[in-house]
Amino acid sequence: MGSLRFQTFYAMPFWFSIAIFLGGCSENRVSGEAEQSFELPALGTFLPVSPLPGAPDPEAPIVQLGKSLFHDQRLSSNGSISCASCHDIAAGGDDGRVTSIGLNGEKTSVNAPTVLNSTFNFAQFWDGRARTIEDQIRETLVSEIEMGADLSAMERRLRRDDELVSRFDRLYQNGLNTDNVIDAIAAYVDALVTPGAPFDRFLNGDSTAVSKEVAAGYQLFTDLGCISCHQGRNLGGNLFQTFGIMGDYFADRGDVTIADYGRFNVTGREQDRYKFKVPTLRNVARTAPYFHDGSAATLEDAIKIMVQYQLGRNVEPSELLLLVAFLESLSADVSGPLL
Amino acid sequence: VSAQGIAGAILLLLTILFLLRSSETGQTAFDDVETDLKLIESHGTRVGVAMSFLSFELQMDFDSLTEAEADLRAAANGIEAVNPDLKTLLDGQLTMVEDFKSLQAVLRNSRSIIEQTIKTLWTTPDLSQEAENSLHELERSFLDFIARRDPQSAAELRRALDIDQPDLVSSELWRILEPHGETIIVYNDRMTLLMGEFFTLPVPQAIAETRRTISREIAEATTVAGRYRIGLFVVAVLLLIFSAAKVLEVSQYLRMVQRTNSELDRRVKERTVELSKANMALLNEIHERENIEAQLRLSQKLESIGQLAAGVAHEINTPTQFVSDNVAFVDEAWAKVSEIVDDYEKSTINGMRDDARSRAIWERSSPDFLREEIPAALSGAGSGLKQISDIVRAMKEFSHPRGDRLEPSDLNAAIENTIMVARSEWKYVAKIEVDLADDLPLVPCNVTTMNQVMLNLIVNAAQAIGESPPEEEEACIRISTEVKGGVAEICVEDNGPGIPEELYERIFDPFFTTKDVGKGTGQGLGIAYRVVTQMHRGTIAVSRRHRGRGARFVVRLPISPPASAAENDPAASSSADSLVRSA
DSSP: OHHHHHHHHHTHHHHHHHHHHTHHHHHHHHTOOTTTOOOOOOBTBOOSBOOOOOOOOTTOHHHHHHHHHHTOGGGSTTSOOOHHHHOBGGGTSBOSSSSOBOTTSOBOSSOOOOOTTGGGOSSBSTTOOBSSHHHHHHHHHHOTTTTOOOHHHHHHHHHTOHHHHHHHHHHOTTOSOHHHHHHHHHHHHHHOOOOOOHHHHHHTTOTTSSOHHHHHHHHHHHHHTGGGTSOBTTTSSSOEEESOSSSOHHHHHOOOOGGGGBTHHHHOOGGGTTEEEOOOOTTGGGSOSBSTTOOBOSHHHHHHHHHHHHHSOOOOHHHHHHHHHHHHTTOOOOOGGGO | OOHHHHHHHHHHHHHHHHHHHHTOOOHHHHHHHHHHHHHHHHHHHHHHHHHHHHTTOSSOOSHHHHHHHHHHHHHHHHHTTTOHHHHHHHHHHHHHHHHHHHHHHHHHHHHHHHHHHHHHHHTOTTOOHHHHHHHHHHHHHHHHHHHHOSHHHHHHHHHHHSOOOHHHHTSHHHHHHHHHHHHHHHHHHHHHHHHHHHHHSSHHHHHHHHHHHHHHHHHHHHHHHHHHHHHHHHHHHHHHHHHHHHHHHHHHHHHHHHHHHHHHHHHHHHHHHHHHHHHHHHHHHHHHHHHHHHHHHHHHHHHHHHHHHHHHHHHHHHHHHHHHHHHHHHHHHHHHHHHHHHHHIIIIISOOOOHHHHHHHHHHTOHHHHHHHHHHHHHHHHHHHHHHHHHHHHHHHHHOOOTTOOEEEOHHHHHHHHHHHTHHHHTTTOEEEEEOOTTOOOEEEOHHHHHHHHHHHHHHHHHHHHHSOOSSSOOEEEEEEEEOSSEEEEEEEEOSSOOOGGGTTTTTSTTOOOSOTTTOOSOHHHHHHHIIIIISSOEEEEEEOSSSSOEEEEEEEESSOOHHHHHHOTHHHHHHHHTSOOO
């Protein structure tokens, strides 16, 4: 896998020269007339977005075990909530709340991000403090506000379930233990990917997969500069960015909290203050409200704030419609066995 | 093999293992580190190349850079234990990559927006010459800045942006363009700083330093390992010498063994010759012994016959006496009968009848007496003769030579004969009670020798009783036969003094006797033992009489013919059934 990527990487100068060669027409496209016609660059040239790779086998025993655990309320210390309480797989992988509600009814400090396609994120949590899904699961399990689990007590609780113990025995040499519980949940999360969104089908060459509005929306998405951060296969999830490059979002919003400091809370570096992981835009139409503070109730609100504070521009209502159409084309369902 | 030897061997083995382990140079550890370092170098290069490549590019995503970054992070974690400083450097480098992505996204966005905005501004209708000049100057300085990205071009761009040309400044587009112009300058400064820092980070030096450290450690480890190798070598040499010594020892030992063997061979040959001679002698001796024993058996037979002879003579003498007395009486009586017969002839045949003479003769010859006594004397003589002939027949039966073969025989009859023959031995000391089983079948038996056994037992019993007659009961020898599960059992009991138990084991030894010198050769029971056990495959045992004092001898003989005979002759077993004597 690594070597493949490596080769792909070294092929870049070749593709780059082609891109330069095609530079002129690229410039023309950037210059506008989006409403009239839209064509993607010829396949093989670089696009800043790419379709999702295929999903792992959703019926693999370990994935199904992870699914059971993901929905198992015994993972929280008082048995009141499971992972799925805040990450409803059928409803976009989040909970639709501004911030989530933990095991004792206490509110979390930030909005729950979707678990869908989170395996493609380069870091987890808004501030990116976890580099792996496993670390993220562990931290969420033991968080006093979220699931409040004493891991050894959780292990004992689960051990009383003979059927669960035997499922672990079949899959793991050392059977049911905390590490394997986390591993199984991570396997499930890794499987929670949504390939086959209309826009992915379009990227894969199916020109009928999306409407003209969607194509125009993508052009606008590119021209406005959203694509500077929301790029790659996950349209985000691979860099940190300051919230408020072209304007002071937090001063305008008011009531700055520690959670608003973002990446600064992890690194302690001043330049990381207000920096957050750029979230994926996949299934974004289903994961309202938006931003780490859940302050944008609708996609339109979120787009307006982003265009204003990140891009230093304004967006027309007609453009808003096109952008929403494009973002809606990034939604796809997880396969049935994962629900 | 002693416990010390085993302990020594284990100690030696452990020492060798220790030396072997210690003599490893840690080359594999070095290889692992080298692999990590190579990964760091290659992923670091990937990251660096991607960053240079991306810095102002518009049409690229960060996925490849992010993957290279993740790979570099993994490699950095791998090296932490070896060189923490390198890990810290790499962490710094990775943080710079994060910053790079943030800056790059902003820069390319601002660049794109500025390009778009300038192009759109050119399309503004009715631009004044001054505005066109300013716009032209802006476009030129912007392109120059993009190309050079140095402080000078940045200052020029800033000057180009800092105008108060009313046509442009009043435009909506200018309000977008101006902050992006400022942003691109500020972010470019940061990016320049970052790239400068990134490419001057002493990562290659740290990697080289790590290599040097590792090489030094390996050199040290190799030196130490070298010492252990010398140790290993010494141990190996010592082992070799030890083994050589052992081999020498063993070969000497083997030679010695060979010598001893040949010596032994010679002695064995000698001894074999001696032994075969001895064997021959032994065979001769055995043969001689057999001869002697046969002679002994014969002499014992003769002895017993001799012993019996007196008795038999008496037995014959007594009836002979009264036969001859009776014959003498008949002879005398005949004189009287003869007178009567003569008188009868004179008076009746010759006609010289003389009644007075006849009467005198008649009365003188007492005819009533004659009439009574002559038949009595004759029958007495007849019974006497029968007694004699019985004894003679028994004698004959008793001593009739039949060879050594076993033949189905009537043991009861043999016992009765023997009792008869030995009559003179017992009749003055004891009575004999006989209880012979009616259902005793014919038993495979050599009657001559069995007679001798019985005779020995009866004579012994009689002699024992004779020496010490019982006081509280009538002296008695009891002889019985019985069939007991395929075995014919002959039991001879006396109520004499009995045999002390400590003698039971010796009693069947040849030449053992408790009798006074001259009274017996001590061969009787010894011969009886051999006859019963060897010739008849039976047993003979002595014990105390069940009730009262006395000895009890039991001879047991198998009723079926010996196994070999049964095998040789399949009919034997069926004919054995027909041999059962009907009661």
